[in-house]
Amino acid sequence: MARAAGYALVTKGMVMRFTLRQLEIFLAIAEQENISRAAMALHMSQSAASAALQQLEQNYGISLFERIGKSLKLSAAGRTLRPKAEGLIAHAAELHQGFLGQDQAGDLNIGASLTIGNYLAVDYLTRYKSQYPQAKTQYNVASTPEIVDQLLRFNIDVGLVEAEIHHPDIDVLPWREDRMLVFCSKHHPLAKQKALTDGDLLAANWILREPSSGARQTFDRAMSGLKSKLNIYLELNHNEAIKRAVETGMGIGCLSEIALEYPLRRGDLVALDIDNRDMRRHFYFLLHKSRHPSSAVSRWIDLCQHK
Structure with a gap:
């Protein structure tokens, strides 16, 4: 997606003092917990990434990170705003594809527990890739506790697990019987x-x-x-x-x-x-409650439910 211009957005008379690029930088730093690594992932200089984050924080008078040792950890405000920023970036990417007239589901990061990941979900992934060949997909197979942890850290978009999960930040959707x-x-x-x-x-x-x-x-x-x-x-x-x-x-x-x-x-x-x-028993989809499902996640779940 083309980089957003460096001007404020205006919606219904409300001036939004951020750009999509600033949000991308904020999310990259949140993932990498380090400005230098985030800048490298975004193919920009460390000074530019640091300046963009500083400008975003100054615009709203908040601190998005706390420095702990050599790492940057999300502050309380950062943790609250991260899923909202991710949702906005995802929807902006979908809007971009729409303007281009392309019916692409978008990128998708899936986490699956061992039984589902090793014996079942690969067939669905093959179908997804055949329908949306341009979509970038990541597929991680791990234990159920690891999948839950990755979802809570926003490292995956959707989890597929075989255990009953009870967590205040996770929506659990029944999938299929086993x-x-x-x-x-x-x-x-x-x-x-x-x-x-x-x-x-x-x-x-x-x-x-x-x-x-x-x-x-x-x-x-x-x-x-x-x-x-x-x-x-x-x-x-x-x-x-x-x-x-x-x-x-x-x-x-x-x-x-x-x-x-x-x-x-x-x-x-x-x-x-x-x-x-x-x-x-049942298999389940896991979604983070603070993260609105993207078009890619919705299409993935629909594909899995109707094969």
Whole structure:
């Protein structure tokens, strides 16, 4: 998008004492927490970036940052204004595309938890890129707590997670249902058993995801009444490591059916039936409440919901 001219905006008689370029510089410094790195990212001199920030702060008589050590941290005012500035820049970019007569969704930064990111969301990303080939997209796969942290820091536009999140600054939108499966190696003694009893569950060595994961959250809820008595033999933070450990006969596991599709089809792993245990769960979209969804985010969510 072309740089905004260095004059104040006037809307309904109100003089806006900022430019879009000043907002871009403010947001870059907020992300980098350093004026020099922000200037480099924006291809401008450090002195020009520093002057633009100083002018913006002087225009409104506020401090947007506090210096802590060698870093610049957002002040209370900066934290409040950051999502509003990001929303304005995003809408300005969409307006720019509209003036050009281009139907582009805009840039998109997605964060996905491990199961969704490794086994599901890439298909949607492929479709998104085919529909909007000019859009710049970033795709980050991490644990659910990391995705939440990135969203709160405004490092991603939308999160896709498999855990129930409760945070005052996050909107949680249900996406689709998923099901967890208990499974073992094809050579495990339980592989030929039609259904597992509570006694079988208590006698087994369990290889599970870490306690903060969405998969573990569902497992713990499903095992109500038995949870404290189960033998948690290993806790691993990657699905592939769990599948490999189970395949070697080390114990039995519990993961999303999405993560188990191919090894179950090959016969390397065997799904086990358990009585009276609800293993259903939901996947969710996460949005920051202070950030109005851009056209890119809205189109991404619509694509994911209607495939």
